[in-house]
Amino acid sequence: MFEDLYNALQNFRLNKARTILSLLGVIIGVASVIIITTLGQSATQNIKGSFGSSGLDIVRLNAGFANRRVATGSSITFNEDFRTELWDNIPHLKGIYYNNTLSGTVGYGDVSVSSSITAIEYEYLEMNKFELENGSFFTVSDSVQGLQKIIIGSEVASTLFSQGDAVGKTVILISSNIRFGFEVIGVLKEQSSGFESTASALYILRGFYDKKISPSSTANSVVIQLIDQSYATEVVDLIKSYADTKTGQTNSMQVTSMQSMLEQYDEVMGTVSLLLSGIAAISLLVGGIGIMNIMIVTVTERRKEIGIRKALGATPNAIRMQFLVESATISLFGGVFGIIFGLVLSAVATYVMDWAYAVQWSACLIAFLFSAFVGVFFGLNPAARAAKLDPVEALASE
Amino acid sequence: MNNQEYSSPVHKNIPVIEMSGVWRVYTMGDNEVQALRGISFSVERGEFMSIMGPSGSGKSTCMNMIGCLDRPSSGDVIIDGKKTADMTERELAHLRNETVGFVFQQYHLLSTMTVLENVMLPLRYQGISMRDRKDLAKETLSQVGLLDRLDHRPHELSGGQKQRVAIARAMVTKPHIILADEPTGALDSVTGKQVLNLFGKINEGGTTIVIVTHDPGIGESLPRCVHLFDGQIKDDTRNDESEHKNPKEVFYV
Numbered sequence: 001m002f003e004d005l006y007n008a009l010q011n012f013r014l015n016k017a018r019t020i021l022s023l024l025g026v027i028i029g030v031a032s033v034i035i036i037t038t039l040g041q042s043a044t045q046n047i048k049g050s051f052g053s054s055g056l057d058i059v060r061l062n063a064g065f066a067n068r069r070v071a072t073g074s075s076i077t078f079n080e081d082f083r084t085e086l087w088d089n090i091p092h093l094k095g096i097y098y099n100n101t102l103s104g105t106v107g108y109g110d111v112s113v114s115s116s117i118t119a120i121e122y123e124y125l126e127m128n129k130f131e132l133e134n135g136s137f138f139t140v141s142d143s144v145q146g147l148q149k150i151i152i153g154s155e156v157a158s159t160l161f162s163q164g165d166a167v168g169k170t171v172i173l174i175s176s177n178i179r180f181g182f183e184v185i186g187v188l189k190e191q192s193s194g195f196e197s198t199a200s201a202l203y204i205l206r207g208f209y210d211k212k213i214s215p216s217s218t219a220n221s222v223v224i225q226l227i228d229q230s231y232a233t234e235v236v237d238l239i240k241s242y243a244d245t246k247t248g249q250t251n252s253m254q255v256t257s258m259q260s261m262l263e264q265y266d267e268v269m270g271t272v273s274l275l276l277s278g279i280a281a282i283s284l285l286v287g288g289i290g291i292m293n294i295m296i297v298t299v300t301e302r303r304k305e306i307g308i309r310k311a312l313g314a315t316p317n318a319i320r321m322q323f324l325v326e327s328a329t330i331s332l333f334g335g336v337f338g339i340i341f342g343l344v345l346s347a348v349a350t351y352v353m354d355w356a357y358a359v360q361w362s363a364c365l366i367a368f369l370f371s372a373f374v375g376v377f378f379g380l381n382p383a384a385r386a387a388k389l390d391p392v393e394a395l396a397s398e
Numbered sequence: 399m400n401n402q403e404y405s406s407p408v409h410k411n412i413p414v415i416e417m418s419g420v421w422r423v424y425t426m427g428d429n430e431v432q433a434l435r436g437i438s439f440s441v442e443r444g445e446f447m448s449i450m451g452p453s454g455s456g457k458s459t460c461m462n463m464i465g466c467l468d469r470p471s472s473g474d475v476i477i478d479g480k481k482t483a484d485m486t487e488r489e490l491a492h493l494r495n496e497t498v499g500f501v502f503q504q505y506h507l508l509s510t511m512t513v514l515e516n517v518m519l520p521l522r523y524q525g526i527s528m529r530d531r532k533d534l535a536k537e538t539l540s541q542v543g544l545l546d547r548l549d550h551r552p553h554e555l556s557g558g559q560k561q562r563v564a565i566a567r568a569m570v571t572k573p574h575i576i577l578a579d580e581p582t583g584a585l586d587s588v589t590g591k592q593v594l595n596l597f598g599k600i601n602e603g604g605t606t607i608v609i610v611t612h613d614p615g616i617g618e619s620l621p622r623c624v625h626l627f628d629g630q631i632k633d634d635t636r637n638d639e640s641e642h643k644n645p646k647e648v649f650y651v
Contacts, residue, residue: 003522010510308506311467312567313495313523315488391467395506 025287026334034342037363098219104175119209135186146207232259288374295382307394331375419473451626499568503580558589
């Protein structure tokens, strides 16, 4: 066995170009398996990273497509009754926060910034685990009284107040036909959590929105905090079916959660990876056929050598083993080089895309074992041909 | 070289090769080729002989029979007491490995291997350990005077050296029979003579040597010569008994 290996290496040395060409199929196959799995893993980690660690316990409700298109009477409005219904009918809830959004501009002096403004309820920012760069959050009394106070993102702050402190200054908020002055009480650190990122955010109080902009309004969206993120998928389904039952429509409400999105993403990613791995496996198979081809050529070319070995007393088994070891060696080399190429190429790709480099070692192992299997499997037929050769004919061949 | 005489140590009456009524028929398409047509002869241990005949006489087929590379269509070939007709490929391989050493006209050394590795090769198929193989191969190579060429590759050697390596390879398993197919055919006459002398020396150690050739010079110089013609034995000459015979006459009938 060891000597067969030594022998195989000697033969590769003499047929360098051919050996490398036949290696190529396996190298490409194995490398693509490694690249696909590594990039898939890296992309997943990257996307999960951008979601942030927090926000997974949040479910968000928006008006559904059916609700917008079909003007049937039984649609759900995000009013106070609905809030009570949620509390009564859906388990695992920790908090319910109503949001209204409006678009407008915020100005200070000559500078103004257009952005979307979110009217929020007490403790919404704290629930999102946002942190302050400066100033303070809304208090309960701020919220109840609906005071003209605003908390702004760090980017907005640095645009409006290029020098000096933002906190305590009054900014002018203009949205369609309304115009109010707001006192800046806090500047948020740049952060992202769940569905929101704070850099260019503007938060006012829903108490104010209710009182001055749109009295007894219904919310645009509802943000629900769960007791634990593990309930996310369950709660999403419960709310959907609750809404659908109530309205008698499907997709009456759009219910999303980071957690269930991640799960869907994982599912899609898994399917895509499987598909791509299948393609890679096919290329490995093609590589294997390439090896079989080259081994048949080798056996044909080395009939004389086979004849000599048989004359010297090699049994059919010994000859079979010799050629099996040779084809297995080719494909194992292919496997090793393929893994190296795959790791290097995916390292370069993740570096360029600034992703985490997440190698799936199990995939490496599987690709390696598969390439070994390919070598043995596709070597069987050529090796059997060699073993079966008639020594007299083999010796007589040129 | 024609006049060189070899004495042959045939003391024991043990036959190592026995052919009785051996036919070998090939079918090539619709044609039937009768390569051997009922050949019978027996070779005793320690004989030094030649099998002679023109091309197409069946001497190559006869050599393949003795070398256990081929089996008879009918009749018996018994090599070292074993009937080859009933043996499997595997058993034949073992018999070849242990009983017969081959020497070919074109040397048939493996070009990827060194001289030492070539000589070690038959021992490998006996499952002998690497170290023992090396020792045995070196010992044999020293007998043919090539100890200084161990690590050379065949293409770095002269024709005579290559044939000596091939002989060492044939001897290394200490076979009862050494079977040489035109061993001097590719060599000049001086080197050819040296090779024949080497065979003579090996024969003195008790090894049966069968040289297959069309060269009447060799046939006449060896103690025994079996002439084949058209797949049959035309003549079985013992040169020590019938020195008056002109081998040329025999050959060119």
